Amino acid sequence: MGNRRLTVREIARLAGVSVATVSRVSNGTGQVSEETRRRVLRAIEEHGYRPHHLGRALAARRHGAVGLVFPGLSGPYFSELIQGFESEAVKTRTSVHILCTHLRADSDAEVIEMAHRVDGLAVLGGTVSHDTISELAAMLPIVVLAGDGPAAVPAVRIDNTAAAALLTRHLLADHGLRRLEFVGDPSGSPDVTERWEGFRQAHRQLELPLPRAPIRVGLQQPDGVFAAEQVLRRAIPPQGVVCANDETALGVLVGATGRGVRVPEDLVITGFDDIPMAALVTPPLTTVRQPVRELAARTARLLLQVTAGEPGQPETGLVLPTGLVIRGSCGCPTSTDSPTTGRHRTTSTSRRSRAM
Amino acid sequence: MGNRRLTVREIARLAGVSVATVSRVSNGTGQVSEETRRRVLRAIEEHGYRPHHLGRALAARRHGAVGLVFPGLSGPYFSELIQGFESEAVKTRTSVHILCTHLRADSDAEVIEMAHRVDGLAVLGGTVSHDTISELAAMLPIVVLAGDGPAAVPAVRIDNTAAAALLTRHLLADHGLRRLEFVGDPSGSPDVTERWEGFRQAHRQLELPLPRAPIRVGLQQPDGVFAAEQVLRRAIPPQGVVCANDETALGVLVGATGRGVRVPEDLVITGFDDIPMAALVTPPLTTVRQPVRELAARTARLLLQVTAGEPGQPETGLVLPTGLVIRGSCGCPTSTDSPTTGRHRTTSTSRRSRAM
DNA sequence: TTGAAAGCGATACCAT
């Protein structure tokens, strides 16, 4: 450890040239004679020289890094998100700093701290206050992912409200269900806020009584199990639950079937996201597909583009399409194949309707 | 965007002092008269000055960052891992760079690239070749997390082999099961390699015929579903499956019950990790608890400690304890409470035996 | 207690 790194100066001396020339060679900028280039290259190879990132970054006044801020992560959703983001960044040799704000009180300060170490920032909707986002937007490029910030701050998102409304209308109108409940905490994230809104909107549009208050639980499988317990303990349990995401839906499914409740006969369950498991459970889950990885990748590209100083005003509101995925858990007939025959989503047994 | 940042020099001019003094004040180093300090502080506040990270880092020759390398992530295991690591780092104002090597051919080169941008590196066992780890160890502090590298490279791990053997012996000896299969790909990660080894070891120790080849699938829930299909298609299905982790076990459970197979009567299933869902399914999952978050936190602390230049040779092989968690999926009687009564692991209905 | 000046490692302008 710690054998001091070589510097441009030493390589310059070793190759018998100036530091300027070494820099030109190692960056491929400017004009260098073939002969000199070869000499320099040899010195570089021979001593395993690598330009020091900090020196280079300071001179360029670029960190060569972007930040990704999210509230503690879990499950397939965040996995996809991080990977989608990271894989775009790596293409441009940009490194990715992460920050989990979850449960930390001073997280806004931490985000600002991070802003000083990166060239651009992506924040998950709901993780950072709008005020802080505005403050950040004044100092560096920033994109909101899955949610939105103050006006003029670019955001990449889906139309959760419309998607949730479409799904809910399917249950209400096509299946004639009346007593539905929403599982998820609308104050937890913009995604859930909007899905809850879509859920209510569908009721309004069909001129039905507004649903009761949401069952406020988190977004992971265990939360769904707890929700199931709550719901099934009622004197009159609902006919169906619209869950904020697939993981809670899966949890509800496990909790319900574990208590002998039949799905969808006794209880209809729907999710949101279309994670791979959604197609594999029994009955397979009716849900909304959203392009999570693509969402993250677009966010990264948008950010990297602005960061790289590319011309043109960046799009300010990118809305990616979603699709209703009808499977068996809503009461629709399951296709004749074994529900576990399909491999992941690509060949799943789902029928899709009405891309939005 | 882009209102040029203030520099020490400007603050110095504004406060009527030298840059050295500004630096002393903003770092709390050296002696500064109360009067001067106040003046400088006022200038700093007033103009919202923050020392530029790159300038500072270059002068200190420290990046103030550590790297975390893993193979694409997914599920509760990686979530815990990342959060455990990140939350330690944030305490020391160190930022965390992530790199997902998954499915990328030139990942070793990317890791080396990253090594030039951080003060220390944590790599998940199996993500980087031993040769590359050695190479890295020569240039910066590095710790292997969940696995091990070449000798002399510190590692933080659990004893997978012993834990898997203990679990397997429970099925073999206590339940008298004979036809067991292992679900997971031993070549996928050191964790799985060792668990597979423990599985075989238990057979050897009890002088039973060695088990058949493992069912090589990934570590996510859908993989477990596919494994269940494979296994149940056999002329003579096994009496039980020992899964590489809880997620695949949960997948197997879903796949099996979806096909009308009763667990544990027709098929015994065990997992590894003790994720929150393990206690909540029906029947609850017999598994091995491992302190994932703690593993990551210890790794981070070890790394940060070395990075900060703390004295003393770092421990080179830290092995954290695991514990067998007996629940219902192995055939043991489930405790009388509803399996879903417990809330997460802390108050779960599990009985524990023989901490290791 | 304070300031001047020499780095840290690399880039890029301006001469030659």
Place this chain on the structure above:
DNA sequence: ATGGTATCGCTTTCAA
């Protein structure tokens, strides 16, 4: 085509 040198923003001797 190449070299000298100022510069990026900050820290840290060394003197005063």
